[in-house]
Amino acid sequence: MEEVIANKSIKVNEEGYLTDFAQWDKSIGLEIATKKGIEMTDRHWEVVDYLQDKHKKEEALSIRGIKKSGIFNVKEFYGLFPGGPLKVSTMIAGIPKPKSCI
Amino acid sequence: MPTTVRKMLFILSKATIENVYAAFIMANGARMEGIESEIFFTFFGLEAIQKKKLEHLHVATVGNPAMHMPTLLGGLPGMEALATRMMKKEMEKLDMPPIGEFLEILSDSGVKLWGCKLAVDMFHLKKEDLIDDLDGIITVGDFYNRADTDGTQMLFV
Numbered sequence: 001m002e003e004v005i006a007n008k009s010i011k012v013n014e015e016g017y018l019t020d021f022a023q024w025d026k027s028i029g030l031e032i033a034t035k036k037g038i039e040m041t042d043r044h045w046e047v048v049d050y051l052q053d054k055h056k057k058e059e060a061l062s063i064r065g066i067k068k069s070g071i072f073n074v075k076e077f078y079g080l081f082p083g084g085p086l087k088v089s090t091m092i093a094g095i096p097k098p099k100s101c102i
Numbered sequence: 103m104p105t106t107v108r109k110m111l112f113i114l115s116k117a118t119i120e121n122v123y124a125a126f127i128m129a130n131g132a133r134m135e136g137i138e139s140e141i142f143f144t145f146f147g148l149e150a151i152q153k154k155k156l157e158h159l160h161v162a163t164v165g166n167p168a169m170h171m172p173t174l175l176g177g178l179p180g181m182e183a184l185a186t187r188m189m190k191k192e193m194e195k196l197d198m199p200p201i202g203e204f205l206e207i208l209s210d211s212g213v214k215l216w217g218c219k220l221a222v223d224m225f226h227l228k229k230e231d232l233i234d235d236l237d238g239i240i241t242v243g244d245f246y247n248r249a250d251t252d253g254t255q256m257l258f259v
Contacts, residue, residue, distance in 0.1 A: 060197070062197050063130065063134065063207055063211065064197050064198075064199050064203075064207065065197070067199075067203075067206075067207060067210075073210060074206075074207055074210035074211055075210040075211075078133070078210070078211055078212055082136070083136035084133075084134055084135050084136035085134070086134055087134065087135065087136070100197075101127055101131055102127060102130060102131075102196070102197065102198055102199075
């Protein structure tokens with residue numbers, strides 16, 4: 001399905017995740033974040049960069065991976081993206097919701 | 103449809119690896135979905151939060167039909183250690199953290215970790231014997247009070 005985000009028609013799935021990462025840009029991430037009640041800071045964008053980098057390398061995302069990243073710790077991650085950090089941050093980053101249970 | 107579950111409370115009463123990981127993965131999974139979660143460690147479940155014991159938990163090879171192993175064989179010396187080693191290897195492949203690291207992740211994720219007062223007294227444990235991340239030693243009544251909100255589920259593991 002298509003949804004208008006940041007004045008562009010964007011392909012998303014029924015949960016609201018982008019299905020075509022090529023359509024992503026910062027304005028789209030920003031609008032999704034605003035809808036989720038998150039005010040993006042440099043630190044938030046650092047998380048987005050990290051997630052997108054992992055996505056490009058086709059590496060699976062997990063909470064342990066965040067801990068091992070050396071960039072942010074788990075506590076900070078939950079603080080930045082309350083209400084399910086990987087779920088929310090991947091949506092903002094325009095990548096699929098992680099399938100792992102950990 | 104978003105879930106109506108708001109809070110998951112787990113009671114962990116056993117310290118075999120399969121039970122501990124089941125509780126930990128469920129508790130962590132709840133937080134990942136934005137659901138509050140807490141674990142109450144009681145009876146043998148307390149081994150999972152004892153500094154000296156938590157890295158030495160085993161798989162149950164006796165009385166565990168899913169091991170597909172004759173009970174007599176499962177009882178042989180070294181059998182539990184072997185099964186445990188094999189399982190840990192498989193878990194590492196899936197990026198499942200060891201118990202100590204998992205407890206850190208749970209605590210950092212905002213999972214509340216409680217020791218059961220009665221069981222702590224029964225096993226003559228002191229606060230120092232338990233992990234530093236423990237949120238406290240509480241009674242059953244205290245734990246029930248924490249369930250006093252809409253959308254709370256309690257699970258015995």
